[in-house]
Amino acid sequence: MRTLTQWSVADYQHMRRTGIxxxxxxxxxxxxxxxMVPEGEFHRFVNHRGVNYLRDTLQGEAEVFExxxxxxxESEPEPxxxxxxLPDTRYLQHHPYPEDIYWLVEVADTTLAYxxxxxxxLYAGAGILEYWVIDVAGKQMTVFRDIRNSDYSTQNIVSDGVICPVAFPGISIEIQSLVSIPE
Incomplete structure (x- = not known):
């Protein structure tokens, strides 16, 4: 009988540190x-532009990592x-933990179902209060909120207008600034 080896976060970090x-x-x-799936050009473009937009919008309120x-x-994903x-110095000795995270965004061109x-x-189970998935092909974004029973109970698909993050209800994020791709 074969079994799958389960790696701890400490094991994984050790493999990273030692170069394995x-x-x-x-x-x-x-x-x-x-x-991880290799990053395509559209994915990189949408991701990078979204990071720049969020950094400009949230300046002084939050750190935006790319x-x-x-x-x-039991995980160390790279959203x-x-x-x-803030401050960014919180992360000198460790990566952000769930309690450090306001929300996460994944850009999906070939990984939408995943x-x-x-x-x-994974993110709901960790208690991350808000999660957005940008569907590159569909030019829309799915917004997950309201954790109940280790999953998000609210799911909204948006393609225009504005959204106010749960952590920053006074800040409006323009959805088109995140989902639109120039022709």
Whole structure:
């Protein structure tokens, strides 16, 4: 009988530090090391533009990380965008923990089903209050909120207008600034 080896966050971080995973683009998801899909041009463009927009909009309110790890109990994923508490010096000795995170954003061009299912469950289970998935092809965004029974109970699909993050109800985020792609 064969079994799957479950890796702890400490094991995974040790492999990273010692260079075992140096040439791998991967992340730890529920104790398993998953290869990440190579980043396409549209994904990079939407992600980078979204990070710049959020940094400008949230200046002085939050730190906006681009494709950097966060640390959960059994996982160390690398969300495309993490909006986290200030100051940035909080993260000198560790990646952001769930209590540091205001919300996460994944940009999905080839990973939509994975981001809407596996990542949604992972982030809700960790207690992250808000999660957005940008559907590059659909030019829309799914917004998950209101955690109940380790999952988000509210799911809204938006393609225009504004959204106010749960953590910053006085700040309006223009949805088109995140989902539109120039022709």
């Amino acid at each position: 995973l140096a040439h791998r683009r991967c992340e730890l998801i529920n104790g398993e090391i998953w290869d 494709a950097h790890p966060i640390t959960l109990v 495309d965008i993490a909006v986290v508490r 981001d809407l299912d596996t990542k949604r469950k």
